Amino acid sequence: MSNTILVTGASGNIGRELVNRLQVAGANVIAGSSRAGAVGSAPTRRVDLLDPASLQEAFAGIDTLFLLQPLESRMVTMVRNAVAAAKAAGVRHIVRSSGAGADRESPASIGRVHGEADQLVIDSGIPYTIVRPTSFMQNYIHFFGAMIREGGLYVAQGDGKTSLIDVRDIAEIAANILKNPASHAGKVYTLTGAEALGNADVAAIIGTAIGRKVVYVAVPDSAAIEAMRGMGMDDWTIDVLTSLNHMVAAGHAGISPDTAALLGHAPIAFRQFADENVAAWQ
Secondary structure (H helix, E strand, O other): OOOEEEEOOOOOHHHHHHHHHHHHOOOEEEEEEOOOOOOOOOOEEEOOOOOHHHHHHHOOOOOEEEEOOOOOOOHHHHHHHHHHHHHHHOOOEEEEEOOOOOOOOOOOHHHHHHHHHHHHHHOOOOOEEEEEEOOEOOHHHHOOHHHHHOOEEEEOOOOOEEOOEOHHHHHHHHHHHHHOHHHHOOEEEEEOOOOOEEHHHHHHHHHHHHOOOOEEEEOOHHHHHHHHHHOOOOHHHHHHHHHHHHHHHOOOOOOOOHHHHHHOOOOOOHHHHHHHOHHHHO
């Protein structure tokens, strides 16, 4: 049976790595993105999750859909549009990238919004698999890299610990599922690293890798919110990211066995990640 795979969010952190892995494996993969530009040598389609009409063309002939949307105020609408288009196009399986702690009844707004989006996929009538990763190691490059280069890490997460995961592990797992989706139908997997780390631990590991001290400062919510506003974030995004900070501060540190089981090997350790990315903090 044919298996044409469309990866949405293909120009992003997870998507680009996922497309590359599927290509190496010889899968029939199409890169879908709202951004212009190629993703490796994969054929591309424009995917605008806020434009239902465009999704009819984007999803035509697709067997398996990897659904990844940005974390923004219209994300549930994006997932609703994607599910409707997938049903109309005859998509046979949806793999959604969600978030750890997704639950419509969660006290954290980030958990609620991911839980609502997950439920749309679950209720779609299309066979599905949901992966729920914890925070990405790559956040310490893309979001916190500038402050780390200045010698500090200022985050409103107190002394809480979380089991960070490398996006390469997420992509490897997603690729394995997409190549054989039927064996993962109806499954919901929580993806974590193999160790629980606080930001003080992270700062120390990065400091060792780059050969100079990095100081972690647990800032109050008010300072973090002011900084996010200074970056132009809207109230919805600030609320969701603040709720994530609260989850981490409360000790969102569970270690799931799903990651190693799906990989067939141990997940990437933060020390390895830090050693491989020294240039990002120099």
